[in-house]
Amino acid sequence: MKQKEIRIGMIGYQFMGKAHSHAYRDLPFFFNTKIKPVQKAIAGRNESAVKEAAEKMGWESYETDWRRLVERDDIDVIDIVTPNHTHAEIAIAAAEAGKHIITEKPLALTLEEAHQMYEAVQKNGVTHMICHNYRFAPAVQFTKKLIEAGRLGRIYHFRANYLQDFIMDPQFPLVWRLKKEVSGTGALGDIGAHSIDLARFLVGEFKEVVSIMETFIKERPMGEMSSGLQAKSNNSTLGEVTVDDAALFLAKFENGALGTFEATRFAGGNRNKNKFEINGEKGSVRWDMENMNNLEVYFANDEPGLQGFRLINCTEEIHPYAGAYWPSGHIIGYEHTFIHLVHEFLNGIANNYQPEPNFKDGLKNQQVLKAVEESAELKQWVNIAEQ
Amino acid sequence: MKQKEIRIGMIGYQFMGKAHSHAYRDLPFFFNTKIKPVQKAIAGRNESAVKEAAEKMGWESYETDWRRLVERDDIDVIDIVTPNHTHAEIAIAAAEAGKHIITEKPLALTLEEAHQMYEAVQKNGVTHMICHNYRFAPAVQFTKKLIEAGRLGRIYHFRANYLQDFIMDPQFPLVWRLKKEVSGTGALGDIGAHSIDLARFLVGEFKEVVSIMETFIKERPMGEMSSGLQAKSNNSTLGEVTVDDAALFLAKFENGALGTFEATRFAGGNRNKNKFEINGEKGSVRWDMENMNNLEVYFANDEPGLQGFRLINCTEEIHPYAGAYWPSGHIIGYEHTFIHLVHEFLNGIANNYQPEPNFKDGLKNQQVLKAVEESAELKQWVNIAEQ
């Protein structure tokens, strides 16, 4: 079997850079695709850091200016894992250079940028993807199949919580994720965006939303950390937190379903509890990323007395992607969602179809994000179509 | 030990009538109180039915007109377990007759009625209570103690779901609970009111709310059933459902906490899932009525590596009310919440204090209910204080 090589250039190398790098490395091992991702180069401003990252994560070369990476002829794909405020400029440049693009979420800092990005990829005819990796958990993909097969019937409720607690300590510093000019929003765009994507994937388009956004700790010690996710600051100078600690919203979907959403970084004891429940006419499902291999499924037409949520370990050959790994009952983890996402992206490039979720999904997601923000500011319902 | 007798007259005898009757019967067995409730009489319009109910549930006599019951000299307490639209008239008459009053929730059909009821009990100096029984689960009482002791710190989030599924079948008939003129509201007042009470008990007063109320099945077969909770109708005539199937709302509390609420009868697989989560500065709790003896508690200051939700079986001597029953690990059930509630009520009467939750709580609850309704109608935020 002759493999087609697809050469990747990645910009950024923190948490998401690690997840993406690993996915490229691991993909060919588990999935017998005809495509071989080549980790060609990464870019970062700090030379010693980017060099070390390249070595550690298996990249052949590095650049200290992302523009150089975009210009390189030996790169087919630009992978964007930088903070949110840089997505638009990079993506547009990459599209104009004819590169396929995969980017972290949220798509952009603002809806306007998102529109520009989507236009750019459309105009230049490149393949594009946005990294809503949770779609790619086997249990979530299996849920999609159940819904498409009509097994849940008409959907009444979608109920999503994305709960974290890593910034609850008031001494946690003012990292980039807590600054509006870099992140756009806080919990909303960082984790709520994932819940929005899951809702769009499983239920359909949003019609309107009403929200609360709150910042519980208004000021924090200045100071950045490499990982952005841990430790305390010793800096005694305080700076203003300009994004939300929590975002709650209610939603109506176009198909009549109702949604309840809560994204917060102030839910103690929940390290990364990304969960949802769906209640439909014929059945319900429950899922929780912290036990991501499990799916709970209820069918209203199960025989009387034997109705109850089934706890399904989605590690069987029949469950999407699971057959590539281990025998039933041997679980996979967080990183595998990225393998599946990258698998879909590269397949799209190789086989000339536009995979999902892509920039269009990112754009629609951003419309919801903007509506949620606007609703919180105006204290009123906001229609998505008007964004 | 000389016991003081308190003579009860109950109006109505369905589901709640059964729960209350049992509580009076069982209370003296478990709690060595100085008070002995005497099940003096019940009232109902259908003589053969009320007679049978009296026999079955241990009432000494019966009346076919509730006014007669209220007038009787040998009755100290009027217990109201009739549909919502009758609460006000009965309660006001009972108060004027100098009877102590215990009523099912919601307090009234409208906020105006609720105000009148509260005035009546105040003016006549009788003891009053409203049956928000879930407060009285040992795990919930224990949560209250944790909060009062400052163990959770400042509260950030209260997240409540009350999920049922008993009317999902479109052939389920148009029972009184589905008619606005009898019930006031649907899921909101029937089950959402319980979540509101739990929130007020554990977090504090509501400041403002924004909501969605939805009726998924707009028409149903006519026909009433005795229990009001089960079976299908064969009636082919359809009538309009005039209450909500589901009510979702976001809330801000006066102390700055945020609330997410969902009350629905369309959540398949959830027979009576009344659950809540609280996230505070120092800890979190989770509780679910379907496993009501269990409480999950997380403390942020547990030692590193050993932080996690503790699954506590609240059946130990130290847990409120639990010591009256069985050794640790031997669980109690739904009906016991009523025993505790009645215990508190009768203690209040005997010892001359006004127990909680009472008509004032019912009134405040009704303010929230009205605000939620208004918010759904007007599609805007509604302030509780303005109700």
Add this chain to the structure above:
Amino acid sequence: MKQKEIRIGMIGYQFMGKAHSHAYRDLPFFFNTKIKPVQKAIAGRNESAVKEAAEKMGWESYETDWRRLVERDDIDVIDIVTPNHTHAEIAIAAAEAGKHIITEKPLALTLEEAHQMYEAVQKNGVTHMICHNYRFAPAVQFTKKLIEAGRLGRIYHFRANYLQDFIMDPQFPLVWRLKKEVSGTGALGDIGAHSIDLARFLVGEFKEVVSIMETFIKERPMGEMSSGLQAKSNNSTLGEVTVDDAALFLAKFENGALGTFEATRFAGGNRNKNKFEINGEKGSVRWDMENMNNLEVYFANDEPGLQGFRLINCTEEIHPYAGAYWPSGHIIGYEHTFIHLVHEFLNGIANNYQPEPNFKDGLKNQQVLKAVEESAELKQWVNIAEQ
């Protein structure tokens, strides 16, 4: 409806006395039987204590000598809730006096006594029952129905743990349950006997066993406590613990199934974890008394991809006994198992059939207990039939 009165005399009034008394009191409320249990009298040696117990638990009169109770003409049933070493003498006297008998488990102190007791009830033609109450949890009764309907197919495995922790503190005193001359055995007869009964009920008769019995804490402070289940002793004199703290055994059943049993009072964190799992050719079940309303059921022929344990809340009309209580999803507790047991016992008396589990079951259970004891002493397999 005319009710038949059955007049009860109970001997003993501790933990089990409370459970039985409550069952008599509560039975008529929930179950519309034609039988009305009358709590006629209780017996105990300490007059002030027995008098107080009678008042508290609703008995009309008391005796300070159990023989007097057995002789009374106004008593139909003798209920034995005394320590194990007294069961035989009382039961035989009661049988000879023509009383129906219900006794706590284990049936007797020794197998020989058990034989004598069974002979006595047979000879005198009285109705008899032994209080293996856990059989009467709706989830367990429902499991029985599934098995009888062939839904699990051939049974391969029965796996039972009965785990407690109330005597782990070495300062816990040398109560009667820890003395061989009073109790016969420790964890084995007290809790292991329940697992044996569940196995006999659900799987069938035992063929042979091999066991370990261990006493981890060999000496304890002298001193008795009223409840026998809690607190520490201040007594500095130590006495020898003469029963097992833990009993583990493997079993072969006559039908070829294999059993794994573990009864221990040294499993920290397990207050009363009485659980079992059954694996059959076509399905499996799991049950745990601490969440006794739940039953987990797996069917091998569920459709591929959707196979998993269903979490069933056995509170629906269709589940045995559950229909007598509350709507689906409203749980019951430990005490209700006694209501069902007493219901079955009194039905047997009124309708002239011999209910189960009865003295024959107690006798067979005792054979297993003896075989387990003998196996531990001899360190070899012991055949039940040879007991």
Add this chain to the structure above:
Amino acid sequence: MKQKEIRIGMIGYQFMGKAHSHAYRDLPFFFNTKIKPVQKAIAGRNESAVKEAAEKMGWESYETDWRRLVERDDIDVIDIVTPNHTHAEIAIAAAEAGKHIITEKPLALTLEEAHQMYEAVQKNGVTHMICHNYRFAPAVQFTKKLIEAGRLGRIYHFRANYLQDFIMDPQFPLVWRLKKEVSGTGALGDIGAHSIDLARFLVGEFKEVVSIMETFIKERPMGEMSSGLQAKSNNSTLGEVTVDDAALFLAKFENGALGTFEATRFAGGNRNKNKFEINGEKGSVRWDMENMNNLEVYFANDEPGLQGFRLINCTEEIHPYAGAYWPSGHIIGYEHTFIHLVHEFLNGIANNYQPEPNFKDGLKNQQVLKAVEESAELKQWVNIAEQ
């Protein structure tokens, strides 16, 4: 940083071959070790199959005769992932050739072979390891730390179940795992050996055992399958199953703890339920491989009313190995246990220490296996030291 290369040659390439290959590939990505495993060559008899496996799993070359692999100068390590009956011959040859050795479990077909293998590695001074990968789950390693720190106190009970269901269908064919001459034993050596290893790791050495071994399905269709783990056979010729479907045993440990073990392939609904519970004087733990990131921990000295099992997601920096991966709450899976195991092995080679578990552990494990087998045959207790 200069990395030391360690060149691996692997013999066999089925399920375990895949797990090991992936571990070599993934190790350098997550762990910044100074060692770089080089996947030099694999060996297998079927040339086309071994060639394909080499390509798919990233091996530089292949051999069709394992002896050739052992002789190669460019190989430092021999990794044995072949069926059990071949381990001894290969390992001894490899030891004599001066190769470091890592082998799948159980160590050998017989105890005699195990002794020879251990002698061979000792005599030749090579580093050796046996793949009891479950030790290397972060939650298990963390349990070890808790025990070593005295947090559980004296251990009373170890309770292990390893439950599978993949051969329950009588049409599942007679694969090598079901033949005594190839596998030695069935459930016992395949999965029970893992429970034995966990017990030795966490509790200590076994003293004596008593067991049952059973073959529920005595004959099966002939026919082998590549994966050995799935599908049905169409072959109508039946062959005898010569190993156990289930092995149950009780154990006494040298330190006085008691063990209950059950390994079965006939526990429907349990795909790979490898679980254990430990009860100690001061605390208890519970773990289950199907949710391997979670650990439940109970401490007896937690404050009254707040005692309960804590559900700990062992994905924090503080949990062994977890820091190499993702932020807290982002789970890892089955394959990561092999990465940790290989990490430990290669570290041992590079830093000149003998890692654990090694051939000595394999030998001791085999002693227990043999004692269990003998106990089942003789129907009596068997002392480990006499093996």
